[in-house]
Amino acid sequence: MKRFLTPHNSVLIFALLLVCWSVYSFFSWCIKPLPDKIPDKIVNEINTKGFPGEPVFLSSQLMDDFVLNYPDLNIFPAGGEVLKNAENMKSLYVLEKYKTLKCSDISTDFAEKISASADGYLLKECVNGKGENSFNASSFIDKFKVTVFPSGRQIEFKRGVFKTGSSPWQKIESGSAKFSGKTIFAVSAHPLPEGNEIVIEIPQINRKASKMFIEYGIADSGKMKNSKPVDLKISQSEKEIILHSTDGVWTEHELEGFTSSEPIQVSLSTHDAGKRHFYFDIKYVAGEKE
């Protein structure tokens, strides 16, 4: 045995085993196609139990195809700095396969619960235990209606964006920004120059909300001296609230008397649109999921 397991023989045997393992790995892993479908059981769970447009974060880039294959689900791909968007969300799903992603990896405020599993996929629910259960209108931005005045032109939702003007920053889309150093994911809505108004209609939803809030602010990137606030008018039926943004501050204001079963209009305007990196969201405080 001693003569057989010389250093040279050992390395050779190891190398030959490595060849075998490499070839096996090549055929069983490297060139094996990746799935392009989420198991129906999991899609069903998200559609029936999840809040409208509830975000789904993938644990591995190997599932990134789902982003394109399931455009009606609010799926976030797995790589880059995507998880930063999730830090301040109230609740979200994690779809896990190939790589583990714990809710606590996203934020230590999240409690984790397994919602469903099928074919090696695990659907986990991450809920921020602080405060009440809620979800945000930014999760279903594709359902918004946007009109600019005085022209009255209705803007089409194209490639995730409502293009309200000809300049590259004149658009409405979901995204994240820092407010006093904290990352918030919301609706980015750069106002148009003075004399113009953007009206965003957020549709009713099939979910009763016990309370509703408007959250808004100018991101840290838009902070500047002598800036003009963005003027915000939130209306529903005969109810109307007028608010003004503050640079670098994310503000929450309760929409008392508002209901989730009717559309909400959010109107934006400003006296000076320079560097007005304005974000807003509607937060629906919901009960427990069924």
Add this chain to the structure above:
Amino acid sequence: MKYRGGIDIKIPLTMILLALFYFFMLFYQAKQVAITDDARFYMSAAKSYSSYFENCNFSKKCFEKTTIDRYWKENSEHPPFAKLLMAGGYFIFHKKLKMLDEIRALRIGISLFAVVLLMFIFSFVRRAFSFNAAVFASLFFIFLPRTFFHARVATLDFAVAGTSFIFVYCYWRGFSSKFYAWMTGIAFGIALATKLNAPFMIVPVLIHFIYVKRHELKSNPVKTLFAPQFVSMLLFSLPVFFMLWPWMWHLTVKRFIDYVMFHAHHYGILMYYLGGIYSTPRPPWHAPLVMMLLTTPVLTLIFAFVSPLFYKWNKEEDSFSPMLLTILSAVVSISALMFLPAPYYSGVKLFQPFFPFLSVMSGAGLYFVLSGATLLPEKYKFAPAVLMFIPVIFSMIDLKHDHLSYYNEIAGGTKGAAMYGNERHYYDLFYYEMTEFFNRECAKKVCRVSFEPNEKEYDPSSEILKRAGYLTNKFHFSHIDSADYFVLTHEYRWRQYPSVLRNSGKLEKVYTIRRQGVDLVTIFRLNDGGK
């Protein structure tokens, strides 16, 4: 059977066979190798150099400032040697013989130089270790997927790998050959005229020399230091460097300073590494090492690692310490990128000089292991060598010509790279498959095509392809607002990529370039077909 001069005929025959095999591989379907984002600079400069020689015709005009400024200003931030290789291929194969299109003609100079490098590797290893080790080292070098890609494209990185190795080769041969000793300075001058990696090769050479000549240095330091190799370097390297670069013939000091300062303040280039996005600051110090470990075939790494362990170090001094020189050269080539405050990006592109030395070690290591192993009868003891290349050959065939997406088995292939947060590809490659797709789609209509997240590089690349007749002239680069097609390159190094991907969900997907199951590029149709 003996050759002239007492050399066994199997040596030149094997060398030629390997060279032909390598050239065949490099040239096979060369049209299908993607266009890199820097090709436009180097190809344009190479064509300009070719025009310089054609127009001034080696007359006095060649030395005039106006002539030089006209033909050598293009891409003057990089030295010319690699571009001269491209210019040579362009002039001979495109302009004179009209055998090749513009792109392949500009690339063939680099590929031919790769074959020359292979022969130097073979020669070095044969002389230092053995004939069999030389064959193995050559094969290890040929089957380095990423280096193989760089040897097929019109860029500088492969050329500096070659000139660096040849410089070290000449230096080492210089211990036993006056010719090579005097050639050392010329080789170093050519290396300096290739890319900025070259000056670092002085370090392993100096350390090696001090070690090899340590006894003589003690007794006669001055005479020893003025060895023919170093005298040659002192006399010839700078003159050769300047001779090869006419741009430096006028306003020499200013232009040389500009050249150095450009690289001292090189703009950052994005890189996605282990889930992080880097540019300025650059990726951490370990990134070059980790990328090398993940993108070099595993068997190559294993044999390189065991090579110094099985080497008979007591015999080293008989042949002027080739193993020490190889290890030093490999370590310095990669360490320069790890520890110096230089920009680092794009896989293993920036330290290509490391890989010839790695191949030497791997070839020697495989030879040592097989010659010492007793598992097989003496007659067949080298037979297992063939098996060592099977995994990488499978991967290289599977990746077709897109070897910048190669990751080894430790990494889990391209799939594993994606899973663990590494770039699936880089270099803003204009893939041949994309060219074929648009040639089909735009056969009867103009197609306006936009690219995201990085739209900057594809317009110039598409112009190169159109000029060479690869891509239809009905392909028009366009802004997204007026585009008929949208090309999404799957690259997390762009911060906006995740939202671009999310925003593309409802678009009509018409084509995907996928390697090892991982999407590299997806093409969407935006309108009903363009005009």
